[in-house]
Amino acid sequence: MLRRCGEQRMRTLECSNGCAARQEVINGHVYKREPRQALYAHSYSLIDLESGGGYIWALYRDDTFLKVIKIECATLGIAGQWSLRHVHPKRVVNAFIACDFLYTVTQSSDSNVLSVVYDFESDIYVEPSKEVGSWKRHGIPSNVQYDPLSRTINVFDNGLIYTIDTKQT
Known part of the structure; x- marks a missing residue:
């Protein structure tokens, strides 16, 4: 659920497959929800939230592909939705x-590879996907984020921090 500061109104994001395995009691009835697959390989997360440019981006998983919702911060209205069947x-x-x-971020036998795969503004896949950087594989990257001030991508991987320079247009 999302709530703007100072307002009583809340917005609930309902992802298509329910929530994690648990029981809920509603009006005295017990409902059991089936477990969902994690968002990414080697992950425990069901949803990933990003913010930038006045929007909140929600990434979540359908059975076999990635879905994305773009939410306006000011109104909490949905500004766009995508079903990325090639991701x-x-x-x-x-x-x-x-x-x-x-x-x-994908993995080969000895490295992690960072690629740009979709352009939301143009609503097209980047074909072929463009490799932005790679680094020696130490583990599963726990956090990857873009820093708009330095225009770099910072990766946290098994206690190590990698910085990848990028030229955003």
Whole structure:
């Protein structure tokens, strides 16, 4: 649920497959929800939230592909929705949105690879996906984020921090 500061109104994001496995008691009835698959490979998260440019971006998983909702911070209204059928979460270990682009982190046998795969402003896949950077694989990157001040991407991987310079247009 999202709530603007100083307002009573709340917005609930209902992702298509329910929530994590748990029981809920509603009006004396017990309802059991089935467990959902994690958002990415090697992840425990069900949803990933990003903010930037006056929007909140929500990334979540359908059965086999990634879905994205763009929410206006001022009104909490939905500004856009995408079903990214060419982005398969089982192949992705992390993802984030920066400057209206979707970036994914995938793994090879000895490295992590950061690529830009979707342009939300133009509503097109980046074909072929553009590799932005890679680094020696130490583990699963726990956090990847864009810093608009330095125009760099910072990656936190098994206690190490990598900074990747990027030229955003």
